[in-house]
Amino acid sequence: MTSSVAGVVGQGALIAVFLVAALSKILTHRALTQTISKLGFSAIARPAALIVIGAELLAVTAMTIMPSATWPRGLIALLALSFAGAGIHALGLGEKIKCGCFGGGGAALGWRQVLYLPLWLGLAAVAEFAPPSWSADEGLAGLAALLLALVAWKLLAEVRLWRVLRGDRMVTPNPTRHENAEVPAA
Amino acid sequence: MTTVLLVVVCLLAVVVFIQIGAQVELFEQVRQIRGYLDIEDKPTTVELGTLQGASPSRFGLPSVLDHAEQAMVLFVSDKCETCRNLVAALRGGAVPLSMWVVVVPVRGDGNEFINEFGLHGERVILDDEERIVGSLGLDLTPVALHIAEGKLTRAHTVPSVRQMYAATPVSYQYSLARKPSV
Structure with a gap:
């Protein structure tokens, strides 16, 4: 090197x-x-x-x-x-x-x-x-590329979380009908 | 011109990064709240203890399960709201292959519940006098009991329709054309 x-x-x-x-x-x-x-x-x-x-x-x-x-x-x-x-x-x-x-x-x-x-x-x-x-332009181009990579990384984290939350929301029963959601069978 | 453009891109990227970061933080908080309120769509393991490895027929389940390669028995009661959501998806006896349903009557004799959802089929069992759940020592519904090679392997709660289908040993595909065979 x-x-x-x-x-x-x-x-x-x-x-x-x-x-x-x-x-x-x-x-x-x-x-x-x-x-x-x-x-x-x-x-x-x-x-x-x-x-x-x-x-x-x-x-x-x-x-x-x-x-x-x-x-x-x-x-x-x-x-x-x-x-x-x-x-x-x-x-x-x-x-x-x-x-x-x-x-x-x-x-x-x-x-x-x-x-x-x-x-x-x-x-x-x-x-x-x-x-x-x-040069300053080359440096700025590199910085922009790095920032865009960081945005993509953050976006991936957001999508992962969003999928989990959306899945939970889709299966959550209507809150007005939540009584006895899980009760003893006997 | 190029410099100005690059500066604008950098500034916009910083703004977007912060905005997405704030959203991630918000989502984390919602997940935390859901976890605290116990409304996450996550099955909870039910310990089988010494029952693990036992034959299903020992507890009053059909003897055909003793020879099942892969099967899942879903225990539902006629009282819990989640159970009603689950069996609503099975309305008309649309029980996925390799899945059995045990209806545990709590309010009445269970027949009203079975008729309400049309749960008629050879893989739907009415647990008279709670004989099956009593011998298993099961006091929760809805619960999925898994059987592999004719032996009880594991059990867990079933918080949603999605988790019910995910628990079926034979993968179940949603289809608009037809319901799965009984």
């Missing part, structure tokens, strides 16, 4: 991961606010959640349209350090705090964020040493 390919892969991976994280956090921003509150920052939880989401989206956009710029990767490093710090802080509190890193899910803040830190820093470092050289 040449260094430029490594840079493209590294930066592409960071864009994909932080894009999914940011979009998922938009959907469950209250969960992120609660997480920050439980970490002891309840006074600034709401603006802090908005800052985290905004920073992730900013980093993703900047890495896409300005692939050789250093500051977006610096922002990623800063976010990764913040997440690891939050993980260590949660471990120190000795309380299970929901992560909310990728929206819903029951994963707790802790060692996972600390272990991910070298991965994010490594990818950022690889991209920094061999920065990608795509």
Whole structure:
């Protein structure tokens, strides 16, 4: 693998991961606010959640349209350090705090964020040493393709759920005739 | 121009992603509520315990089931509303192949129920004095009892017509042209 390919892969991976994280956090921003509150920052939880989401989206956009710029990767490093710090802080509190890193899910803040830190820093470092050289339009086209793939993925999840709910609705008896739906035979 | 178009596509994709995500969240909530209210179309297993592997005729079921390769016995009572929904689909004795129906009389002698839905056929049994359900220790309806190679294998509740047809050993196809043979 040449260094430029490594840079493209590294930066592409960071864009994909932080894009999914940011979009998922938009959907469950209250969960992120609660997480920050439980970490002891309840006074600034709401603006802090908005800052985290905004920073992730900013980093993703900047890495896409300005692939050789250093500051977006610096922002990623800063976010990764913040997440690891939050993980260590949660471990120190000795309380299970929901992560909310990728929206819903029951994963707790802790060692996972600390272990991910070298991965994010490594990818950022690889991209920094061999920065990608795509144009802004190429970056935007890639971002659009990634976003459309995410929309398709979400749509599949929605259709799966919809089928289950529709099946349940079709077989649910008229609510006005629900008495003795299941009674002892004897 | 291309840049503007790509930016618009990206923004629209973000909006659609968030909207679909919100719908998924809404659907999850509805499923959660359905689960809480116990109105999911999901059969619940009825433990057979020591009855598993026993011959059907031991409990008063027809001896022909002792030699059945695959069969399902549906227990319905004349009182439960779900049972009425199930037998309404079997109206006129349209009982799928390899399926038997045991009518458990609770309100009366069961004949009124059988006549109301036209459940006349050789695979419809009236459980007089609850002899069959009594010997099986079955106190729930509607329940499907499965038989394989002449032995009782498993049992579960039947919450809907859809689940009733899904439980029949010989797959049943909906047909507008004709009802399945009795």
